[in-house]
Amino acid sequence: MEARKISLPESELPRRWYNIQADMPTPLEPPLHPGTGQPAGPEDLAPIFPMALIEQEVSRERFIDIPEEVLEKYLIWRPTPLYRARGLEKFLDTPARIYFKNEGVSPAGSHKPNTAIAQAYYNKTAGTKRITTETGAGQWGSALSMGCALFGLECKVYMVKISYEQKPYRRIMMETWGANCVPSPSMETKAGQQILAENPDSPGSLGIAISEAVEAAVTGENSKYSLGSVLNHVLLHQTVNGLECQKQMAIAGDYPDVIIGCAGGGSNFAGLALPFVRDKINGKQIDIIAVEPTSCPTMTRGPFAYDFGDTVQMTPLLAMHTLGHSFVPEPIHAGGLRYHGMAPIVSQLILDELIRPEAVPQLETFQAGITMARTEGFISAPETDHAVAMVIREAVKAKEEGKEKVILFNWSGHGLVDMAAYEAYLSGKLADHALPEEEIKRALGDIAPLPKPSQYNPGTVG
Amino acid sequence: MEARKISLPESELPRRWYNIQADMPTPLEPPLHPGTGQPAGPEDLAPIFPMALIEQEVSRERFIDIPEEVLEKYLIWRPTPLYRARGLEKFLDTPARIYFKNEGVSPAGSHKPNTAIAQAYYNKTAGTKRITTETGAGQWGSALSMGCALFGLECKVYMVKISYEQKPYRRIMMETWGANCVPSPSMETKAGQQILAENPDSPGSLGIAISEAVEAAVTGENSKYSLGSVLNHVLLHQTVNGLECQKQMAIAGDYPDVIIGCAGGGSNFAGLALPFVRDKINGKQIDIIAVEPTSCPTMTRGPFAYDFGDTVQMTPLLAMHTLGHSFVPEPIHAGGLRYHGMAPIVSQLILDELIRPEAVPQLETFQAGITMARTEGFISAPETDHAVAMVIREAVKAKEEGKEKVILFNWSGHGLVDMAAYEAYLSGKLADHALPEEEIKRALGDIAPLPKPSQYNPGTVG
Numbered sequence: 001m002e003a004r005k006i007s008l009p010e011s012e013l014p015r016r017w018y019n020i021q022a023d024m025p026t027p028l029e030p031p032l033h034p035g036t037g038q039p040a041g042p043e044d045l046a047p048i049f050p051m052a053l054i055e056q057e058v059s060r061e062r063f064i065d066i067p068e069e070v071l072e073k074y075l076i077w078r079p080t081p082l083y084r085a086r087g088l089e090k091f092l093d094t095p096a097r098i099y100f101k102n103e104g105v106s107p108a109g110s111h112k113p114n115t116a117i118a119q120a121y122y123n124k125t126a127g128t129k130r131i132t133t134e135t136g137a138g139q140w141g142s143a144l145s146m147g148c149a150l151f152g153l154e155c156k157v158y159m160v161k162i163s164y165e166q167k168p169y170r171r172i173m174m175e176t177w178g179a180n181c182v183p184s185p186s187m188e189t190k191a192g193q194q195i196l197a198e199n200p201d202s203p204g205s206l207g208i209a210i211s212e213a214v215e216a217a218v219t220g221e222n223s224k225y226s227l228g229s230v231l232n233h234v235l236l237h238q239t240v241n242g243l244e245c246q247k248q249m250a251i252a253g254d255y256p257d258v259i260i261g262c263a264g265g266g267s268n269f270a271g272l273a274l275p276f277v278r279d280k281i282n283g284k285q286i287d288i289i290a291v292e293p294t295s296c297p298t299m300t301r302g303p304f305a306y307d308f309g310d311t312v313q314m315t316p317l318l319a320m321h322t323l324g325h326s327f328v329p330e331p332i333h334a335g336g337l338r339y340h341g342m343a344p345i346v347s348q349l350i351l352d353e354l355i356r357p358e359a360v361p362q363l364e365t366f367q368a369g370i371t372m373a374r375t376e377g378f379i380s381a382p383e384t385d386h387a388v389a390m391v392i393r394e395a396v397k398a399k400e401e402g403k404e405k406v407i408l409f410n411w412s413g414h415g416l417v418d419m420a421a422y423e424a425y426l427s428g429k430l431a432d433h434a435l436p437e438e439e440i441k442r443a444l445g446d447i448a449p450l451p452k453p454s455q456y457n458p459g460t461v462g
Numbered sequence: 463m464e465a466r467k468i469s470l471p472e473s474e475l476p477r478r479w480y481n482i483q484a485d486m487p488t489p490l491e492p493p494l495h496p497g498t499g500q501p502a503g504p505e506d507l508a509p510i511f512p513m514a515l516i517e518q519e520v521s522r523e524r525f526i527d528i529p530e531e532v533l534e535k536y537l538i539w540r541p542t543p544l545y546r547a548r549g550l551e552k553f554l555d556t557p558a559r560i561y562f563k564n565e566g567v568s569p570a571g572s573h574k575p576n577t578a579i580a581q582a583y584y585n586k587t588a589g590t591k592r593i594t595t596e597t598g599a600g601q602w603g604s605a606l607s608m609g610c611a612l613f614g615l616e617c618k619v620y621m622v623k624i625s626y627e628q629k630p631y632r633r634i635m636m637e638t639w640g641a642n643c644v645p646s647p648s649m650e651t652k653a654g655q656q657i658l659a660e661n662p663d664s665p666g667s668l669g670i671a672i673s674e675a676v677e678a679a680v681t682g683e684n685s686k687y688s689l690g691s692v693l694n695h696v697l698l699h700q701t702v703n704g705l706e707c708q709k710q711m712a713i714a715g716d717y718p719d720v721i722i723g724c725a726g727g728g729s730n731f732a733g734l735a736l737p738f739v740r741d742k743i744n745g746k747q748i749d750i751i752a753v754e755p756t757s758c759p760t761m762t763r764g765p766f767a768y769d770f771g772d773t774v775q776m777t778p779l780l781a782m783h784t785l786g787h788s789f790v791p792e793p794i795h796a797g798g799l800r801y802h803g804m805a806p807i808v809s810q811l812i813l814d815e816l817i818r819p820e821a822v823p824q825l826e827t828f829q830a831g832i833t834m835a836r837t838e839g840f841i842s843a844p845e846t847d848h849a850v851a852m853v854i855r856e857a858v859k860a861k862e863e864g865k866e867k868v869i870l871f872n873w874s875g876h877g878l879v880d881m882a883a884y885e886a887y888l889s890g891k892l893a894d895h896a897l898p899e900e901e902i903k904r905a906l907g908d909i910a911p912l913p914k915p916s917q918y919n920p921g922t923v924g
Contacts (some may be wrong), residue, residue, distance in 0.1 A: 001472075001530065001533055001534060001537075002534070003472055003537075004472065004534070004537035004538060005472065005537065007469050007471065007472075009469065010463075010465055010466065010467065010469075068463065071463055072463060072464070072466070073839075075463070075465075075466035075467065076466060076838070076839045076840075077839075087612070105567050106839075107835075107838075107839035107840045107841065107876075109878060113839075146835075146839055149835070149836040149837075149839075150549070150836075150837075150839060168881070168882075168885065169631075169878070169879075169881040169882075172881040172882070172884050172885045172888070173841065173878070173881060175884075175885075175888050176831075176832060176835050176841055176881070176884050176888070177835055177836060177841075178836055369638075370638060373569075373608075373611070373638050373639055374611040374612075374639060374640055375611075375612075376538070376569075377535075377538045377539075377568075377569035377575075377608055377611075377612060378538075378569045379569065379635065379638055379639075414569075416571060416631070416635070416878050416879050417631075417878050417879075417881075419630070419631040419634040419635060419638070419879075420630075420631075420634070422634050422637070422638045423630065423634045423637075426634070426637050426638070
């Protein structure tokens with residue numbers, strides 16, 4: 001009988017995260033203070049993050065030890081299995097060998113707990129009593145709620161109001177794990193009050209929710225803020241997945257020619273890809289593809305520039321591919337891929353041609369998800385379907401070229417809490433959204449091409 | 463670092479199912495034909511089931527080979543991990559060592575695919591083109607839809623109308639796997655038409671849905687019917703789980719003193735328990751507990767009698783614990799535990815004092831689920847919470863008695879598609895339902911205590 005998946009024993013759980021900053025051909029541009037436009041130092045970040053995470057954000061150490069307490073919690077679902085997609089291969093009649101890493105086995109159903117657990121731990125040891133965060137569709141908010149429950153921390157989640165009302169299941173997951181989740185804008189913060197005074201019916205936005213969560217962290221007692229993607233330390237934590245995967249591919253006796261992941265803020269993609277990017281820097285031939293929606297083409301059409309992480313310009317400026325902090329994409333069903341920016345690490349690696357971005361339209365992604373469900377059994381999150389769509393393109397290409405090829409992708413989460421998106425697709429209510437050039441130009445009006453920090457004038461931004 | 467879970471490699475997947483009929487101290491009473499009241503033979507069942515499943519239903523072979531094609535599909539998620547519930551143990555401060563088998567890692571999120579895959583396979587090889595079934599809340603319907611997708615069969619699901627309307631996520635899962643799911647009663651069958659003529663607003667019931675699914679199988683071309691619990695062959699397929707678990711407990715170096723599972727129709731419980739029941743028959747001391755809701759106390763308060771499997775008296779009569787085929791329990795949130803009868807195998811083993819039934823009230827089960835989520839991470843299905851509640855009782859007892867004890871339970875599925883139930887609990891909208899004696903008496907009015915088949919007069923039933 002042919003093997004379908006490669007499981008690692010608990011003893012093979014990686015004991016260290018991999019930090020790509022040790023190996024990047026071009027070092028990262030520093031984050032800039034939103035007020036002064038000068039490089040932001042640890043003291044600028046200390047009000048919102050514990051020092052251990054700030055240190056990880058700027059570290060150049062190649063490997064960083066995973067604390068024992070984090071390893072213990074990782075064992076709740078890690079190591080995750082690596083699958084050979086035999087059903088999909090057979091259906092596509094492709095000479096490609098397709099592998100996927102199943103991150104959907106975590107209690108929250110996605111890769112997000114890889115960093116939620118770590119962030120909860122570092123906050124716990126720093127004396128934080130309460131973590132605040134924002135969430136859109138709720139995947140991150142639910143993962144952080146679980147992390148906080150396991151470390152005995154309070155968790156406060158500002159959930160974009162329209163999602164809060166339309167997608168109750170993730171909110172209830174948060175509450176089941178003991179978190180307090182409120183619709184944003186709320187009356188609990190000055191930022192929220194201000195928005196509601198102007199527009200009592202505001203449906204909210206991720207930008208507003210970030211403002212509320214940051215304000216609540218800065219003004220609250222023993223409170224810190226937490227972000228679920230984009231930042232260097234978040235990507236660092238996610239590398240536990242890629243490191244496991246390298247061991248599993250070795251057991252399989254294969255090595256990937258192509259690596260694929262979907263990218264919203266960039267963390268699930270980077271978690272799988274970065275340890276292989278290191279191999280590529282060291283001479284391996286790999287095509288490493290980050291996949292985004294055509295309706296939010298941050299990597300494929302946004303310039304590399306300094307921009308804010310949030311709409312209301314409170315966060316440090318990050319050097320990244322961005323569509324501009326005021327960009328509002330079409331309401332596509334992959335909520336996790338609607339962010340205007342991209343992780344600085346992923347952005348820089350694209351510039352250095354170590355990662356290749358691609359955009360796929362919405363309908364193709366759901367069709368790919370249906371194909372995967374009917375051949376492999378698993379129903380993917382709509383975000384994950386972007387990776388599946390690109391895998392199918394590559395597998396079909398391999399067939400046309402008559403080439404053997406090893407494709408590896410990150411199956412970042414299941415879609416069982418996202419079935420409304422499949423309903424919309426199956427009933428023919430979805431459309432593709434290719435973004436007109438003028439919309440991109442308008443969105444880009446409020447950012448500037450990347451200057452050197454010393455030349456930087458925050459007045460040109462926003 | 464302490465081990466948290468024991469994973470088996472794919473090579474350790476059991477190659478045979480265990481058939482308890484080879485070892486039962488008291489053989490099963492035969493099913494009776496609903497019309498004649500005489501023992502039903504294979505020819506009576508042939509219109510609705512393929513012959514291979516009918517043979518399994520009556521087989522006395524101790525082990526039955528699992529076909530290669532079924533093993534291949536099992537590998538999509540099997541072997542499933544056995545967990546040591548260290549977080550729960552610590553929280554309860556108990557000397558008990560608590561283990562649970564995680565059946566929630568299947569694509570459908572529960573144990574149901576163990577038999578769905580097998581039934582789809584046997585139907586496929588028998589030339590069936592389409593399988594019909596009924597579903598309440600949708601756990602079974604979704605699992606069978608997946609099984610049919612993987613074997614290229616059509617699947618038709620009659621879903622109780624009130625659930626169809628209130629719980630769309632499971633229905634969309636079925637459609638994603640390519641099944642056709644309609645609300646029952648429907649206009650597609652005579653049974654449905656009849657009900658709708660009498661009551662156009664009928665909310666449906668499992669009994670009605672069974673009638674529709676059986677009618678559709680009997681009248682449809684190349685169609686067979688499928689049941690997700692209760693029957694002997696269904697329990698047989700589920701034993702793959704208990705057989706894995708025996709290997710895993712041996713690796714852990716422990717053996718259970720107590721085994722716990724929730725029981726609606728009885729299949730997830732039996733799947734874990736039956737291989738250990740064999741050990742008990744052979745002299746091992748184990749307390750094996752089947753847990754049901756106090757609002758549907760089939761095992762703890764229903765007599766052992768011949769009764770119909772459905773409300774409209776179309777199915778064969780089965781000798782089982784039953785509350786009467788007209789029994790309608792309170793609308794509790796564990797939809798899978800609202801069945802009036804219990805698997806004949808489980809029922810007989812209760813009579814023979816090899817299995818001990820217990821009933822727990824609804825609020826206790828959700829409180830247990832919350833405790834589990836916040837200590838172990840995983841959110842259980844409401845059905846599974848019945849097992850968790852009993853585990854907590856046993857662990858607290860162990861503490862009070864100062865006794866070491868090994869508790870093993872079946873974590874039959876996750877609750878991520880059942881979050882509305884947690885919402886109801888967390889917002890204080892749920893109540894306990896202990897069943898008044900007179901309601902039980904009324905329900906029992908339409909069944910008779912078990913006669914020998916030869917003395918059986920169907921006129922006394924229904």
